[in-house]
Amino acid sequence: MKLKYQSVLNLGEQLNIKNGDVKEENGVLHVKGLAKNQYEKNLLWDEIKKIGGENPTDIIADISVEDASVFANHTVKKGETLGKIAKHYYGNAMKYTAIFEANKNILKSADLIHPGQELVIPNL
Structure with a gap:
């Protein structure tokens, strides 16, 4: 699963996502982290959807936003x-x-x- 979503993980590194955690359980990739703002969170979700479709079932992403006061x-x-x-x-x-x-x-x-x-x- 990590290989399938490697571009998402790479993007997370490029965006300096904080408190990042990635683990695979029962064929599902669990991704967690803290984006600087909503725009960066959207970039991650867009990349996830590009790979897994609109509602992927093989990845669970818990991405929080550090500063929700701005986009x-x-x-x-x-x-x-x-x-x-x-x-x-x-x-x-x-x-x-x-x-x-x-x-x-x-x-x-x-x-x-x-x-x-x-x-x-x-x-x-």
Whole structure:
């Protein structure tokens, strides 16, 4: 089972999932850990579903979220816009206004962001 879900375990390592524990019992993989935020938890679940389908029966994942007050945190990269960031996290570029509103303490305009800025991606 570990081999089948190795990409999930690798992703957990890449995301620095805390308190990670993996064990196999009776053909079922039990995975436990603490993700930084909901976005990272969703990434893990998306990877699980990609391998095991919508409701896999050969894996039980207990992934908690360390900070449920935000959806994610994002460091702005060169060439990004709030629209591109919103499209990445929400699947909808028009949700950029939610990101702008959540970051008014550091952003003066939705059209002006700079590489290196740390943005809060709010829960919708």
